[in-house]
Amino acid sequence: MSSEPVVALSPKTWDEIKTTTCYMCACRCGIKVYLKDGTVTYIDGNRDHPVNKGVICGKGAAGIKQHYSPGRLSKPLIRVGERGSGEFREIEWEEALQTATSWLGNVRKTDPKKLAFFTGRDQSQGLTGWWATQFGTPNYAAHGGFCSVNMAAAGLYTFGGSFWEFGEPDWKHTKYFLLFGVAEDHGSNPIKAGLGKLKKRGAKFVSVNPIKTGYSAIADEWVGVRPGTDGLFVGAIIHELLNAGQIDGDYLNRYTNSPWLVIDNKGAADHGLFARDENGGTLVWDAHKKAPVTTSDHDAARALMGRFTLPDGRKVATSFQLIAERYLAPENAPDAVTERCGVPADTIRRLAAELAHVAFKETVTLDVPWTDFTGRRHEKMIGRPVAMHAMRGISAHANGFQTCRAIHLLQIMLGTIDTPGGFRYKAPFPRPIPPHIKPTGKPDQIWPNEPLPGPPLGFVTGPEDLLLAADGTPQRIDKAYSWDAPIAAHGMMHMVITNAAKRDPYGIDVLFMYMANMSWNSAMNIPDTLKYLTAKDEKTGDYIIPKIIYSDAYASEMVHYADLILPDTTYLERWDCISLLDRPISEADGPADSIRQPVVEPERDVRPFQTVLLDIGARLKLPGMTTPEGTARYPGGYPDYIVNHERAPGVGPLAGFRGVDGTQSGKGAPNPNQLQAYIDNGCHWFYELPDEHKYFKHVNKGYLEWATGFGLIGKPEPIIHQLYCEPLQKFRLAAEGHGAIQPPDGHRARIIEAFDPIPFWYPPFEGDLVDEVAFPMHAVTQRPMAMYHAWGSQNSWLRQILGRNWLYIAKERAHTLGIEDEDWVTVTSHHGQIKGQAKLMNGVNPDTVWTWNAIGKRSGTWGLKKDAPEAKQGFLLNHLISELLPEREGGYRFSNSDPVTGQAAWYDLRVRVEKAVDQSNISSPQFPTLKNLGVGQ
Numbered sequence: 040m041s042s043e044p045v046v047a048l049s050p051k052t053w054d055e056i057k058t059t060t061c062y063m064c065a066c067r068c069g070i071k072v073y074l075k076d077g078t079v080t081y082i083d084g085n086r087d088h089p090v091n092k093g094v095i096c097g098k099g100a101a102g103i104k105q106h107y108s109p110g111r112l113s114k115p116l117i118r119v120g121e122r123g124s125g126e127f128r129e130i131e132w133e134e135a136l137q138t139a140t141s142w143l144g145n146v147r148k149t150d151p152k153k154l155a156f157f158t159g160r161d162q163s164q165g166l167t168g169w170w171a172t173q174f175g176t177p178n179y180a181a182h183g184g185f186c187s188v189n190m191a192a193a194g195l196y197t198f199g200g201s202f203w204e205f206g207e208p209d210w211k212h213t214k215y216f217l218l219f220g221v222a223e224d225h226g227s228n229p230i231k232a233g234l235g236k237l238k239k240r241g242a243k244f245v246s247v248n249p250i251k252t253g254y255s256a257i258a259d260e261w262v263g264v265r266p267g268t269d270g271l272f273v274g275a276i277i278h279e280l281l282n283a284g285q286i287d288g289d290y291l292n293r294y295t296n297s298p299w300l301v302i303d304n305k306g307a308a309d310h311g312l313f314a315r316d317e318n319g320g321t322l323v324w325d326a327h328k329k330a331p332v333t334t335s336d337h338d339a340a341r342a343l344m345g346r347f348t349l350p351d352g353r354k355v356a357t358s359f360q361l362i363a364e365r366y367l368a369p370e371n372a373p374d375a376v377t378e379r380c381g382v383p384a385d386t387i388r389r390l391a392a393e394l395a396h397v398a399f400k401e402t403v404t405l406d407v408p409w410t411d412f413t414g415r416r417h418e419k420m421i422g423r424p425v426a427m428h429a430m431r432g433i434s435a436h437a438n439g440f441q442t443c444r445a446i447h448l449l450q451i452m453l454g455t456i457d458t459p460g461g462f463r464y465k466a467p468f469p470r471p472i473p474p475h476i477k478p479t480g481k482p483d484q485i486w487p488n489e490p491l492p493g494p495p496l497g498f499v500t501g502p503e504d505l506l507l508a509a510d511g512t513p514q515r516i517d518k519a520y521s522w523d524a525p526i527a528a529h530g531m532m533h534m535v536i537t538n539a540a541k542r543d544p545y546g547i548d549v550l551f552m553y554m555a556n557m558s559w560n561s562a563m564n565i566p567d568t569l570k571y572l573t574a575k576d577e578k579t580g581d582y583i584i585p586k587i588i589y590s591d592a593y594a595s596e597m598v599h600y601a602d603l604i605l606p607d608t609t610y611l612e613r614w615d616c617i618s619l620l621d622r623p624i625s626e627a628d629g630p631a632d633s634i635r636q637p638v639v640e641p642e643r644d645v646r647p648f649q650t651v652l653l654d655i656g657a658r659l660k661l662p663g664m665t666t667p668e669g670t671a672r673y674p675g676g677y678p679d680y681i682v683n684h685e686r687a688p689g690v691g692p693l694a695g696f697r698g699v700d701g702t703q704s705g706k707g708a709p710n711p712n713q714l715q716a717y718i719d720n721g722c723h724w725f726y727e728l729p730d731e732h733k734y735f736k737h738v739n740k741g742y743l744e745w746a747t748g749f750g751l752i753g754k755p756e757p758i759i760h761q762l763y764c765e766p767l768q769k770f771r772l773a774a775e776g777h778g779a780i781q782p783p784d785g786h787r788a789r790i791i792e793a794f795d796p797i798p799f800w801y802p803p804f805e806g807d808l809v810d811e812v813a814f815p816m817h818a819v820t821q822r823p824m825a826m827y828h829a830w831g832s833q834n835s836w837l838r839q840i841l842g843r844n845w846l847y848i849a850k851e852r853a854h855t856l857g858i859e860d861e862d863w864v865t866v867t868s869h870h871g872q873i874k875g876q877a878k879l880m881n882g883v884n885p886d887t888v889w890t891w892n893a894i895g896k897r898s899g900t901w902g903l904k905k906d907a908p909e910a911k912q913g914f915l916l917n918h919l920i921s922e923l924l925p926e927r928e929g930g931y932r933f934s935n936s937d938p939v940t941g942q943a944a945w946y947d948l949r950v951r952v953e954k955a956v957d958q959s960n961i962s963s964p965q966f967p968t969l970k971n972l973g974v975g976q
């Protein structure tokens with residue numbers, strides 16, 4: 040009898056399981072980390088977690104390799120050679136902290152704005168923004184300016200919410216889902232799970248995207264639009280709906296500013312503003328009384344459309360009259376836009392008809408009574424089950440703000456926002472339009488050794504809110520909130536290094552960055568960025584950017600160009616909070632937040648950045664971080680802050696388990712056992728709204744009262760959608776010569792064009808300014824499903840999925856260019872040239888080439904071998920993109936950004952693609968190999 044070998048099929052690989060929150064992308068799923076003898080052996084999804092309900096994706100599971108990456112930094116470093124030489128000396132933390140404090144202290148006691156403090160995709164902006172406020176510098180932002188500020192600002196100035204993590208389709212009831220410009224890295228697990236639900240129910244899913252990968256590949260219909268023309272496509276759908284009378288007039292009249300009266304007084308200072316009564320209240324036209332009445336008169340017979348004359352003789356029109364006139368114009372007809380946007384006119388007409396059919400003939404009715412803000416009771420919740428979602432494909436264009444506003448206009452005309460089946464807000468949204476926070480950093484708000492009176496970032500409502508010096512020049516180093524980009528609500532990180540090196544508008548003393556790879560994949564125009572980081576003053580021989588402090592967990596390209604390195608922990612080694620004060624993980628059914636707890640202790644000499652920041656703050660005696668006695672207010676570091684910091688009385692970073700006994704939510708005294716309560720609850724907290732508060736939140740009396748008590752909004756007032764955006768018109772009037780604060784002459788035409796209060800489309804600037812014949816193709820990037828951060832390409836598991844990138848091109852187009860599969864090609868823009876290897880595919884807009892972003896690495900970085908494919912075959916489009924637009928009239932070079940929000944216009948890139956003469960197996964440009972600063976294998 041043969042004996043079978045005994046094989047342990049399921050050996051127990053763990054002796055302990057701890058919950059925490061994933062950081063491998065921005066979804067922040069709950070995870071369970073399995074440990075054996077203190078070593079991470081396995082990561083799984085947490086079934087109880089509201090975000091992922093147990094699902095784990097490939098990135099999340101590969102977090103082990105992130106944690107044990109050879110690219111990790113291990114010790115504080117101070118530069119001893121030239122920038123870029125990789126010559127550093129290891130130092131102790133005390134020396135590092137003293138050095139940082141001394142550099143920063145000198146800035147604070149002289150001119151605090153000479154500190155530029157910028158962070159990347161970090162998840163602690165509630166802390167970092169507050170720290171900048173306490174320091175007293177307006178020069179603060181995270182990476183939103185080059186990621187999604189168009190998305191955020193367009194939503195917040197239109198309907199008090201936004202796409203991305205601030206809302207989601209009603210996955211349970213949506214019957215028609217339109218997805219614009221979303222690559223598969225975004226909303227990873229939640230969107231995948233949501234699409235699964237739609238597919239199961241047979242809902243239609245349409246993806247509008249030049250590239251058919253990821254989500255688009257499983258869409259029922261793929262619309263391969265030409266990059267930067269989505270606004271034309273949406274405008275034509277709106278044209279069709281208006282022509283057919285397929286709009287939700289009742290929703291528009293009740294819940295939007297469509298019936299508000301707009302003054303028609305061309306050339307005057309009130310032209311395009313809302314007509315107001317003597318108390319400043321906006322007006323609507325009462326069709327029965329044939330007279331204007333205040334918008335708070337809810338019994339009025341509001342005219343949705345029409346042109347009227349006020350008793351004082353001024354002409355007015357309703358907002359919606361103006362909107363309808365714009366979109367009914369022949370230039371918005373499908374036949375007029377089809378060639379430019381690359382979508383057949385019949386397809387546009389059919390999609391418009393399908394949207395209308397689902398919205399108006401397939402309504403969803405929930406047997407849930409609710410009361411609107413006027414006190415009117417509704418016996419049921421009736422929804423129009425069309426939902427939309429959008430992301431960077433819309434956002435990263437110079438026309439992204441207005442395009443995104445157009446998408447919101449489309450949703451709102453169909454009456455779908457926060458109705459069953461529509462797009463739903465997630466707490467803390469909806470918020471007033473725009474949120475009642477103004478940016479600070481005016482000249483009289485910056486003083487040595489003083490905090491700012493408010494946060495650096497906020498929402499302007501007119502020229503008076505801009506951050507301008509006495510001579511009208513920008514107050515911020517990135518020129519956010521100046522005439523270059525008045526509504527730059529997330530700052531303009533992509534301009535910091537260029538402006539600082541050019542001392543335009545002024546020089547800075549310290550550049551302090553966290554987790555932002557600004558010398559490589561987060562830079563537009565890498566070659567010049569490297570020059571700027573190493574540029575020296577001809578007279579003194581000192582670096583023009585005198586001091587650079589950088590914190591990161593990994594030996595990225597940026598580390599080599601900094602002077603002082605503060606090594607961060609991995610996400611499994613630290614406390615964190617995913618806070619309602621920052622970018623929360625709420626669900627549409629209610630607010631949620633979560634924590635990270637350290638599941639392992641670092642074996643390297645590294646410290647969590649957030650704790651280091653609080654330590655430096657206390658050493659600098661920043662008011663919020665210091666007791667009246669002068670000691671550290673949060674001696675226990677970040678976890679101490681998470682529990683005890685109060686932004687307003689009773690409001691702290693975490694909303695759950697508040698009050699001394701942990702029984703309060705939202706508001707409540709600090710609870711010393713709060714973190715343990717989170718741990719006991721799987722590291723998250725969720726409050727489910729009662730059914731009557733789950734929809735129509737912007738106008739739902741019960742919800743608005745609850746949200747006020749909970750601390751999400753200041754007053755229980757309705758959040759009326761602003762289809763016509765009056766703040767934009769105020770900037771336009773200033774550019775036309777009205778008011779005390781006006782733009783310089785060279786900026787006027789651009790403000791007048793872009794600050795249209797009604798959404799519209801204009802060509803992306805790069806295509807408008809460069810020769811489209813010389814550069815006939817668009818070039819864009821996507822993040823792959825397997826990688827989100829730039830750090831994904833150092834992950835030994837994920838590298839096996841994608842170890843290098845390719846330039847993807849439509850088969851037929853490639854053949855006309857004489858390019859075969861795997862040929863090396865040159866890609867040339869008005870700014871530079873790269874060489875990469877081509878892959879031919881179907882499913883890409885024929886005028887577009889694309890590649891996976893941030894896969895290309897500089898040789899010697901991230902703990903990779905110097906000949907790693909990421910370095911030798913990988914490439915970046917960044918070399919081709921200029922951070923500045925070509926010179927315009929007057930010689931001034933505007934940033935390559937949306938003129939409204941300052942959003943970096945990465946996707947406006949125009950290129951020429953040719954078969955390379957040099958077919959050698961190496962990409963270009965190649966830069967000298969950097970020293971490997973990681974811990975090694």
Ligand code: SF4
Pocket residue numbers: 061062063064065066067068091094095096097098099100227228229
């Ligand atoms: S979707 Fe993102 S947060 Fe969730 S498990 Fe994957 S990587 Fe982690």
